[in-house]
Amino acid sequence: MTSPLGRAQAQLVAGRPEQALAELAELSIVDAFSPPAMAIRCAALMWLKRWADAAEAARSGLAAGGPDPQLLLWLGQAEREMGRPEAAEQALLGGLTVAPSDVHLLCAYAELCAAEGQPDKALKLAERAAAEDPHAAVVFATRVRVAYALGDDREAQRISQEFVAAHPGDPYALALLGSSAAQRGDVEAAYLHYGQAAAAWPTHEPLGEAAFAMRVARHPLMRPLYPMRRFGPLQTWLAWIAVSTVLRAAGFTTLVLTLSPLWFLYCVYSWVVPPLLRRWLRRH
Template identity: 45%
Template sequence: MTAPADQLARVVGLLEMNRPEQALEELARLPGPVATDPHVYRLRAVALSTLDRWDEVAEVARQGLAEVGPDAELLGRLGLALRSQGAFAPAERALLDALALEPQDPWLLCQYADLCVTVGQTDKASRLLARAAELAPEHPAVYASRIQLAYAGGHDRAAERVTREFLGRYPEHPVALALHGGIAVERGRIGDAHRSFGRAVAHDPDDPDYAEAAWETRVYTHPLLLPLRPLYRLGIRMWLIAVGSIAVLNLAKLYVPALVVALAWLLYSLWSWIAPPLVRRLVRGRWRS
């Protein structure tokens, strides 16, 4: 029996608005006879994937495949779930079966490319991604996979460039916002990171990773942590500058200035260890691990 079109349209709309929990609630209201419709299985797998509930994704995908037979979308979701569970060989088998049914599907090609990146087959991933980009150069999955491949190859600048392209094309896409936030954190731009993660949460409030990142960057925008911004921005270079300055002053026999710089650096380092948990306690009222 075919599922009611109006209910399925509501589910699709909820998923497009990144409301997977509500989409699952809407699917649960479907009458029993239509709950086994192929489209229902696909939508349920998509919603559960959005929530990173991989055990349930795999279960729903297998149930759907047993009920409706070979289906590219369900095989792709099964492959994604198995990869997330660390079962790489079964994940590859599921994705290859999916691509046998839909060889020109850019999302499936990207999923297989991501699996190849995960297991270190970056050359193969690059070829798969080139095919996907040729078919749909502005598909969100293509952008995300290009970024993952660039990072895997150690091409951080290229990853940042693609992230900017992704955000420029999809300024309200939660994945693009979260990736931009991550890069901002690496660059020490905590305010920019907090705004990006906050917008990602606004568009996908059910994702716990976005919420956690938004909270962490909120902590690091606290005034007590403002003196630490140079350390976050420069990282190890800040330590090298401090140690180098102390060494140069000692070589120049400027022992008192060297001692002052060393003590200042020691206090600064201690503050960088003490201040973040202190601010968490001040903001939330309890220690966080």
């Protein structure tokens, strides 16, 4: 008969963190504070975005069993989510002191550095992780995010393609490839990859939402809004202001007065059509 710990692990793998926590509640006091049980508890709490509870669980496990790389990893991740990068770094460095070759710790530290404006340091950590296990999914994912942090979208796309080639059907790999396509404004490819990711992991709601967002973006009614989607609303506004200013300075005031109502209608279109389209597509 499967133990509660085994059932908790299975529930977590299946994407049911609440049930995983319920299974852990069946453990004895001694087993409940074992490193494996605490690691599953932390993972489930992180899945539920209960950052403070995950951090507290990690600390309890560390207090009961001493330094443990996996618990220090979860503690670092939880501290980062709570907006405490110094505490996150301390936890991750503590984990690397115990397990200097752990790719999950190296990748978590790399992503922390990338988020805190240290892309060069993040790149070195990602390279260390790749040297340890070049084909690990977490290494591919981190390399993609570090490439984005360095502003190298082409490299991010290339690594995403390698990720999918090395891990066919991996929903996270497909999602990163979809994100790369969306960054380039290729909504057809983004919709395809996000859809594949959502199909591979149907219980993960954010993937379904990303696929739906691309379904909206590829609709014919959204084609006029390509500039805003590709460059952003603020940049599109600034472009209009620059163009109208140049036209006025060149003496084309009449043209500006003619285009201004059209620009206003375009803005109204961008405010009204997307939410109505999303509502209609959800109903159908």
